[in-house]
Amino acid sequence: MDPKLFEQSAARAVRYIETVAGRRVAPTAEEIAGLEALDVPLNDAPCDPCEVIAQLDDFGSPATVATTGPRYFGFVTGGSLPAAMAANWLAGAWDQNGALTIQSPVNAKLEEISAGWLTGLLGLPKDAGVGFVTGATMANFTALSAARHALLARAGWDVEDRGLFGAPEIKVIVGDEVHVSLTKALAMLGLGRSRVAKVPADDQGRMRADLLPPLDPMTLVCIQVGNVNTGAFDPAAEICAKAKRAGAWVHVDGAFGLWAAAAPDRAHLMSGFAAADSWATDCHKWLNVPYDSGLAFVRDAADLRAAMALSAAYLHMSDDREPCLYTPEASRRARGIEIWAALRSLGRSGLAEMIERHCRLAARFAEGLKRYEILNDVVLNQVLVSFGDAEKTRRVIREVQADGTCWCGGTEWHGKTAMRISVSCWSTTEADVDRSVDAIRRIANQYPD
Numbered sequence: 001m002d003p004k005l006f007e008q009s010a011a012r013a014v015r016y017i018e019t020v021a022g023r024r025v026a027p028t029a030e031e032i033a034g035l036e037a038l039d040v041p042l043n044d045a046p047c048d049p050c051e052v053i054a055q056l057d058d059f060g061s062p063a064t065v066a067t068t069g070p071r072y073f074g075f076v077t078g079g080s081l082p083a084a085m086a087a088n089w090l091a092g093a094w095d096q097n098g099a100l101t102i103q104s105p106v107n108a109k110l111e112e113i114s115a116g117w118l119t120g121l122l123g124l125p126k127d128a129g130v131g132f133v134t135g136a137t138m139a140n141f142t143a144l145s146a147a148r149h150a151l152l153a154r155a156g157w158d159v160e161d162r163g164l165f166g167a168p169e170i171k172v173i174v175g176d177e178v179h180v181s182l183t184k185a186l187a188m189l190g191l192g193r194s195r196v197a198k199v200p201a202d203d204q205g206r207m208r209a210d211l212l213p214p215l216d217p218m219t220l221v222c223i224q225v226g227n228v229n230t231g232a233f234d235p236a237a238e239i240c241a242k243a244k245r246a247g248a249w250v251h252v253d254g255a256f257g258l259w260a261a262a263a264p265d266r267a268h269l270m271s272g273f274a275a276a277d278s279w280a281t282d283c284h285k286w287l288n289v290p291y292d293s294g295l296a297f298v299r300d301a302a303d304l305r306a307a308m309a310l311s312a313a314y315l316h317m318s319d320d321r322e323p324c325l326y327t328p329e330a331s332r333r334a335r336g337i338e339i340w341a342a343l344r345s346l347g348r349s350g351l352a353e354m355i356e357r358h359c360r361l362a363a364r365f366a367e368g369l370k371r372y373e374i375l376n377d378v379v380l381n382q383v384l385v386s387f388g389d390a391e392k393t394r395r396v397i398r399e400v401q402a403d404g405t406c407w408c409g410g411t412e413w414h415g416k417t418a419m420r421i422s423v424s425c426w427s428t429t430e431a432d433v434d435r436s437v438d439a440i441r442r443i444a445n446q447y448p449d
């Protein structure tokens with residue numbers, strides 16, 4: 001083992017981190033073309049690891065999108081907090097298998113501690129079962145598996161044992177603005193993409209609670225906190241109250257929006273959500289930990305454990321919280337490590353400050369771009385901007401991405417093409433927003449109506 005390899009790799013990584021704020025956000029076509037240098041016929045003889053890393057850095061680093069920099073506003077993705085990224089390096093050195101306590105006592109302990117901190121921060125039941133999964137897609141899948149278990153168990157059907165053929169029907173209700181990942185989770189669970197009842201949404205994308213179909217104990221209602229375009233929250237208090245009366249299960253997709261609960265000034269948006277039965281969120285989004293990292297919370301941990309059960313004599317399960325009994329995966333990354341480090345480094349007030357700052361910065365974007373058309377009520381970290389007709393808006397988005405000052409994606413919102421701005425990186429400041437607004441205005445103003 002050559003310690004120089006790791007010293008050089010660390011030095012290269014540090015150089016990347018130190019320069020990321022100053023570089024273009026999206027790589028140039030030449031930088032992307034440079035990746036061809038890595039496309040060599042596979043060598044027969046081993047290659048010196050120092051050389052391997054040098055090639056990765058020399059040709060790979062320039063072709064990255066600077067998503068950890070302060071002016072990346074695409075896809076609500078979040079950057080990577082310094083403590084979380086550093087913990088990720090240490091976790092890489094540890095290479096722990098997160099499945100079992102006996103394989104990694106440190107991960108098992110950190111998951112348990114983080115689970116307690118997280119339910120406290122997010123205002124969720126403190127005894128909820130928590131699964132550390134890859135992202136919100138798998139968190140939705142995992143939580144909905146628990147819902148499927150519970151609803152069918154009530155009807156006397158053991159779905160894990162007998163499967164879905166011949167099972168009593170589960171009625172699934174989603175909003176018109178349901179996220180595609182939740183639909184995918186329903187498909188993977190045998191609950192079907194298309195047999196769902198869709199409830200109309202209002203102009204901000206919120207489910208219309210007054211149009212909810214009748215609910216019963218075999219109904220699964222899927223709502224969301226944080227619409228992926230507008231950031232809007234479904235009226236949870238009303239929906240959860242109706243569901244509770246009917247004995248239905250409410251699942252919340254809160255991939256980024258759930259974090260609003262950690263910021264006192266935004267927590268009012270969360271009113272009623274804690275009354276749901278399960279929740280999904282991402283840590284690689286608003287908490288700013290490295291990929292991949294999502295969380296599934298289930299009010300009654302026994303439902304999650306029943307859906308994720310696994311046993312074999314050689315697995316040496318302890319009586320403690322075995323991580324793999326809360327997730328679809330067995331062997332996996334020890335995700336508790338970075339989450340613990342992120343929360344510990346921010347503290348309660350640091351997390352609140354970060355979430356609140358991102359919401360303030362989104363409002364600053366909306367203010368700076370108000371001469372165009374802002375399509376949503378900016379209640380969270382999301383801003384939708386139209387620069388005129390679809391073609392002009394698309395052209396502005398393309399040119400902003402090519403310009404490199406910042407990166408914003410595009411979307412369609414209620415028949416209009418829009419630039420979608422998501423503020424979710426820990427390092428973004430007012431100056432970054434102002435610089436980005438200037439670049440967007442400079443480009444948009446080249447095309448007067």
Ligand SMILES: *Cc1c(COP(=O)(O)O)cnc(C)c1O
Pocket residue numbers: 076134135136137138179181182224226227228253254255256282294
């Ligand atoms: C991002 C997102 C997801 C999917 O999350 P992944 O981490 O990409 O799996 C699901 N729902 C909402 C509302 C999202 O914003």
